Every structure is written in structure tokens, then in C-alpha cells.
Amino acid sequence: MASNTIEKNTTNNSGPSRPLRIVQVAPDYYPIPPLNYGGIERVVYTLTEELVKLGHDVYLYAPKGSQCSAKIINYEHTIPNPQSIADFVQNTLPDNVDIIHDHTHASIVGLKKLPVPTICTIHACRNNPVDYPVYLSKRTLEVAGKNHGFFVYNGINLNEYEFSDIKDDYLLFLGVLDWHKGIKESIDVAEKTNHKLIIAGPIFNYEYYNKEIAPRIKNNPKLQYIGEVGGQQKQDLFKKAKCFLFPTCCEEPFGLVMIEAMACGTPVLAFHNGAVPEVMKGFPDLVCSSVDEMVLKLNMNQFPKSKLLREYVEKNFSSTVMAEEYLKLYNKIITEEVNYNYGDKLQEIGNFMEAIKYYEQFLSFPDLSKMHKIKICNKISDLYFNLKDLDKERKFIFKSFEYGPPRAEFCCKLGYQFLQNNELDKAIFWFELATKLEKPKEILYESCWTWLPFIQLCVCYYRTGDVKKSYENNELALKLNPNNEMIISNKKFLEGILKK
Template structure:
């Protein structure tokens, strides 16, 4: 049975229940929190801090310096092996081995694994392991988790992601979140529009440029162009389009992206794939900036069509929507981000999911810990 976890924001999640002892495994590639790139690490770091603030005890397994509030820290690499991403799987294997060694003798209630190789060892634990599906569920990735079967309880970041691979052992859906208070709200917008993300055909900045030009709006582009495929796409499909009305400002750091979100008339998000979430969407909403997007992946779950943005099926409606964003209320965008995508909301959702798993509610039967206890009795 699949349970979609939603957050009750009226009651602190730990007000009436005992604290949990949680083993949190992060990917090995970046420190927590990451200084720049590292979307999964940013989510895990924020979740750790929120869980500790709610009174839980967290043992974090990660690389580099621990910048979180976790009470216990297991360091995998002194220096995160960021430069080895895409070249070798060994850091993931080393992380899995170290996490298994470090957590095996601890008195934990539950393990939350956000790595790729770590879930392979979940079957050897007495505690249940939940795994957040940060990546797409198609192809080899989905096949991998299907082969793990019921050894792991899988958490989706959107309902769209769950629909793509209904055969996985889903136990709930907890959307990603951001620190809404760290994003500046701006009611009065400038006339230009924004595209921000990774340069690739699936993210479709070329379509954002076309839509902006046809709408008579200047567009600002921000994103990384570091990998070979990104450079090839940028040089072939984006660079020839640059001009007075199309400006590329480079990869935006935390400060620059907040300035861009706050000032832009809207975020143009014409994705061409089933993206499981899209952090840029709640980030824009937090700044009071509406979204013009295609209806792929989690977009219909994040954007309230006609309230916080427009969901557009084709280029004609994209162009028309850019011209209509002034009809939308920036205050409604900000409020929606606070109610649905703020960090305490995500933490409350995960806590409820942990407790459901421990109670056996999601799997329909006892957890490994419960089964072991009954056998001993």
C-alpha cells in the first residue's frame, strides 16, 4: 500500500512522540551543505538540520566537513571527490562500505539512504531503510530499485515520479523543499524573463528563448556549462541565439540566482522530459515570481495553473502566457511556497513517513526490527 505523506503544519512533528535515532547517508561527492552545485546534498543537509531541530538524533555519513547540525558524523572522504563524478563508481562503493561498517553497531530506529550504492546493503540491517528517489525512475535506475524489491522502502519526490514506475516499493511521497525565508520576495517585477538550469535539450533553453522573443521580452539565461555535452549543446543551439535580447550570465551562485528570481517577470520552464521535481520552481515562487512551464513531470503538482503560473501545452500558449504573467499575484506565489515547499513542511513529511514505516503501515506488515523482536519474544 502506498501512502502519500503530507504535512500537518499546525502541530510540531515531535510534539507528542518520542525522538527517533536516524542514520542519514548522503552521496559522497560534495560536502553538506554544498557550497555551489549539489542539489541532493542541499536537500539532505536541510533535512538533517530540521530533524535535529525537532529533537531527533541524527548520525550523518558524508564526505568533507560536517556543516550540518547532526550530532554524530561519519566522514567518508576528507576531501569530497567531486572531480571524479562521471568517471568512476568507486566513491559510491567506498561510501556504502563505510556506512555499513559505521552504522551496523549503532542503536538506530531507521536508516535514510540518499546514495546510489548504499541500498544494496539494506537487506543486512535489522532497521528498515528508506531511500529517497532523487533521480529519474526510467531505464537502468528504475530497474535497479525494482531488483532490490522490498529490502528498501522508496520515497518519491513527486506523484508523477511514482506513476512512471508503479512497480517500485513506494512507501510515500515527500516533495523537496527550500528555505523560503532565504529567498527575497519582490512584488514589483522588471520586464525581462528568466531561464535557469542545466544546459541540455531536455531543459530546453532554446525554446525559452524562442518563446521570449515571440512575446517581445528580453530573456536572461543562467546555468552551468562545464560538461562536454553541455558545452556542445550550448555552442550549437544557444550561443548563436545570444544578442541584446538574450543574455547569458554564467552559472548563478546562491546570491545571484536569488537576485534573478526576485527581479524577473516570470520563470520560463519549457522542459521536454518527465523531470521528477525541479528545484527552480519553488525557488522562483518563494521570490514571488510566477512560472510559465510545459506540463511535464512534476510541473502540474508544483505550479497552480492560473494562480502561481501558467501550464502551457505548446509554443503558442507559452508565448501568450508570458504576456499574461502580470495578471498573477506575487504574494500568492510566495504564500504557496511557504505552505507547500518550506523546510519544516518537508521535515514533517519525512518524520511521519519514518513513523509509518516503523509501525508497518506502509508495507502492510512488520518492519525487520519488529519481526526480530517478535521472534525473540
């Protein structure tokens, strides 16, 4: 087997070392912790308990019936309603909160853009348009997040998982009984190896279940469906299974049941989808590409020792590891959010020089990312533009080049300066450069990467007397912004000149 260490997400350690006041926001489907099904709820519970244990002041928004060591604020609504969560949190948020951690499916609290820094763990392979998305794996960060955001692996409290190296002769499937979790493939594996398969979990898609799964269970006495499980029954199933099957057929964001099984000393055979190779990095031989490969490995019966499986989970996926990674992230975001919020507030009340002084100090922070330093240069250059100090505006535009290649936003600012001074050759140079740059993953002003430099080139070339080039650039701007009245007006005006 391969090494039993895996890659950790790295985040800035800077920020407050004091205890934090943290608000955790759970979905409104199941209580915390869940009695049976509820992977998100179990992670929220585990993280909340660990943060309290580490000395932080934690509040938990959750449905009635929830129990944990944090201060619980129960939702008033009883039927799941994401918008009700967002409104309730906004209206009842405790004072002096350092950070909000939103676990709702659509990141509904994060979308509110509350004045408190808010991170949003996205527990599925989806992209929610929030400031600080956190995914459950590097793979999901890349696929769903397009590398915008962070990732933190799920963790479990190993004290809640009973260990056994003595196994019974059955296979286990535990999860939603639907095609994307691989229930059909699990049955295929069991039938091809003539094993007993215990099937546990909820049914949400009854049409699929009744058509594809129920007839097979009915016709094979070795297939046993026992419904949803939790508590001691779930522990007994995990720790006694010969092997846990996880032939997931979707872009799996993490797969909590894999680490739950391994914590109990039970080997996992899983399909090579989504985050599975990351989670199973310590045991790559257990990752399969097909039902036939699973059958082969079951028949070979050469699994890692149960003790090694549990040690692997303890080292990489414990609740302590998860909480420590989130605390690094909380501190990083608190630091950066204070930067922008406070600076923006100074700007809003007209204290431009104080805002500049506040922003500028962060450029000397060694741990602050280059992207944030680029954003700060952009903020300061905007402030100097408002103060009509073009030399200092230009100074911070060029300073941004110390942290990365030229960006279209800064090229357009330089081009505009030269255009205002009627230095047309220099203006054309910077606007044309803006049109040739490769678009980065994170942009500040969308217009600078699309239509704006072309419309400015239209103006520049018109002033030089080159009406043809002016028209050509206006047409390029029109393709990118077809409803812009100014561009449409330019088109009519220039066509009138060219027809003469």
C-alpha cells in the same frame, strides 16, 4: 486561479514519538549545502536542518567541506564513487540508529540491505530496487515506481529566500543547460517576446551547448549566460525576474527551482511534463503545453500576485511540511521493519512459537496496511507449515482473505496441502485458481504467479490418469521456466507415455 492547496501524501502516524536517531546519506558530488548547483544537496541540507530543529539526533554522511547543524561524518574518498559511500556507511554507522535515509542517485545504501531500516529518496525519474523507495511526486511514484513506495514533496526554508513584488524586465532560466531542461525552448520564448533572458546554470553536455545554444547567445545581445550562480546572486536573480521559465522536456520528478522562484514572489511558466502539474496545482493557468502558449501568457502579463505565490509555497512546500511528512514515514517504516526483522530473527534461531506470537499481535493494529497484514499471514502460515500444524497453517491462509482477494501464494499453499492428502479435485481447484488471478503490484513469491501452479497441475492430472492434461500443464510451466530441469525431465517422461 485555482485553490492554493495541493494533495499531501498520507502515511501512517503510528510509531515512536520519541526523538529519533536518524542518518542522512548525501551524494558525494557537492558539499552540503552546495555553493551553487546542487538541488539534491540543497534538499538534504534543508531536511537535515529541520530535523535537528525538531529535536532529533541526526548524523549526516557528506563530502568534506560540508556544514550543518547535524553531526557530520565526512567521506574519506574525494572522487565520486557510490560503492565507496555504501562501504563507508556500513563500516562507520553509529550505534542505535533508528533509520537511514539514503539520498544517493542509485540508492546504494538501500541496496546493501543493512539491518537498520533504510528509506531511499529517489531524486530522479528512475526505479531503484529497494525496499522503501520514496519519490518526489505522486506522478513519479506512478510512472517510475509503478505505485510501489511513497512520495514526499521537496521543501525549502523560506527564510533563505528573499521576497520582492518589484520586478525588472527580464526572464530567467536557471538549471542545467541541456535539452531536457528546456534551454532551447526558453530562448525561443525570449526571442519571440523580445525579452532579455538571463541564463544561469552548469554545462555538462558541451557538444549540445556548442552546437545548439552558444551560437544563439552569441547572435542575440538580449541573451546573457552568466554561468553557475548561488548565494546572494541567485537570490537577486529570482526575486527581480519578471518571470521564471521552466519548459522542462523530460519526465520531471519535481522541479525545485519552481518553488524557489515562487518563494521569491516570481511567477513561473512551465511545461506540462512530469510532476509540474502537481507542483503548480494552485496555479494551473501557469502550466503550458507549448512555446506559443508561453509566449501568449507572457504577452498577456496576467500573473498571480507575488504574495500569493509565496504563501502557496509556504503552505505546501516549506521545510517544515517536508520534515513532518518524512517523520511520519520514518515512524511508519520503523514500526513495520521491527515487525519483520525481529520476527525473522526468532524464526532463524528456531523460536517458531515466539515468532508466531510476535507476528500475530500486528494483525490487531488498525493502522497497519492490509498488504502488511497479508505478509504477516504468509509468515505465520509458513511457520505453522514448518511445525507440521496444517490446520493452523490453513487458518492463516484463509485469514489472509480478510485483507484482500485470494492470492496465488496462498492458493498454491492450499493446493499443496490437498495434493499431499491426495485430495486431487480440491488441489486442482486451488492450483487452477492460482493461474487465473490478476497479478497484483506487490507479490510475495514470483513462482506462484508464474510456473509453479502449472507444474503442480501437471502432477495432479498425472495422478488422475489424465496424461494429456498433465502434459499440457507441463508445457505451460516450461514456457515460463524453460531452464528448469524438473520440467524438462517431465516433458521427456510424458512424451514417452503419449507416444505409446
